[in-house]
Amino acid sequence: MYKDYYGFREKPFSKTPDPRFLYLSNGHREALARLQYVLEEREMALLTGEIGCGKTTISRALMDEMGDGYRFCFVFNPRLTALELLRVIARDLGVETPPAGKDDLLGEITGALYRFHNEGCLPVIVIDEAQLIPDREIFDEIRLLTNFQLDDRNLLSIVLMGQPELRKILSAPVYEPFRQRIAMNYHLRPLDLEETLEYLDFRVEVAGGSPGMFTPDAVQRIFELSGGVPRRINIVATNALLEGFGRDAAIIDGSIIEDMTAELVI
Known part of the structure; x- marks a missing residue:
């Protein structure tokens, strides 16, 4: 239809998060640069913005920009129990059959993180729609994941993305330990x-x-x-x-x- 009429090779305003179509406004450019820095430093980042502001597209562009040496693990639906979240992460880290017990599961995740470290690869856990995380226990598990570290570096990096209400959730005093783990906090504006x-x-x-x-x-x-x-x-x-x-x-x-x-x- 209109695509041929206007001489387009493809639809210019598709809803899919194709990083080729990421327009780098000042805000998007700043968000991408800050996320790159956080990954280089092996820290945790928080990126918020209104629905449709381009957070997911930025995460795809980040994956393309970082290239080799990083393994991106995406959690698209965080409405999970703490154990379910750990099992999703374990699968993304290459654990084919995550154990049912938490201790064994954490042992598999630890082994996978050390294997990636020995291969010179940094796992990056990206949790999208993080405002949907149902309870404090899951935030605690995410925080505890940052304890996987050597003397001089972390063994993984974490990026939380969500709508503005995520900031309100995390502003509660009970989340102070979690907030202290966040190295980069950026809000993407329209x-x-x-x-x-x-x-x-x-x-x-x-x-x-x-x-x-x-x-x-x-x-x-x-x-x-x-x-x-x-x-x-x-x-x-x-x-x-x-x-x-x-x-x-x-x-x-x-x-x-x-x-x-x-x-x-x-």
């Missing part, structure tokens, strides 16, 4: 108006199109509708391209955005 324009042009170009497809009044309206949140920008822009295709419009102007606004669900 794009501003200028960054929204650059974001639209960037993704259009990556997909094979030409910049300037969205007129200034269209960009202004997209920014107002999306609040600068990349995932919402993608929804509005995709619907605008479909509307433009239906009109045989070569560019997307403000009238197209206005006409399809009532149909948006963002």
Whole structure:
């Protein structure tokens, strides 16, 4: 449909977290740089942001940037018991059949971490949607994972990603021991108006199109509708391209955005 009409090789505003489409705003660039530093230092990081701000895409870009010498282990659904979390991590570390007992399970994880260390590889545990962690016990287990260390270095690094309420959860006094283990704490904010324009042009170009497809009044309206949140920008822009295709419009102007606004669900 609109892809061929506008000369795109692929859809420019797909919802998948493809790091090729990661527009590095000042905030995204800072978040990525800080996460790289944390991994180099083998520490724990906390990255928060509104839904759709690009946290997951940053984690994929981080994996690509770090390259060899790191093994990324992703936990996408942290609604687990403490034992279930350890079993998921053990599997990601290469333990084919994680034991049922906690002591034996921790023994397998310890063995795996030392094997990776001897191979010159650092495991990185990335826990997405960490605001969904159901209880304190799981945070305690995550904190205790940072105790796997040699005299001069940790044997793994941990990245927690979540929505802003995660900060509120961790602000409780009971989580002070956990907070003390966090070496980097960064909040990813939505794009501003200028960054929204650059974001639209960037993704259009990556997909094979030409910049300037969205007129200034269209960009202004997209920014107002999306609040600068990349995932919402993608929804509005995709619907605008479909509307433009239906009109045989070569560019997307403000009238197209206005006409399809009532149909948006963002």
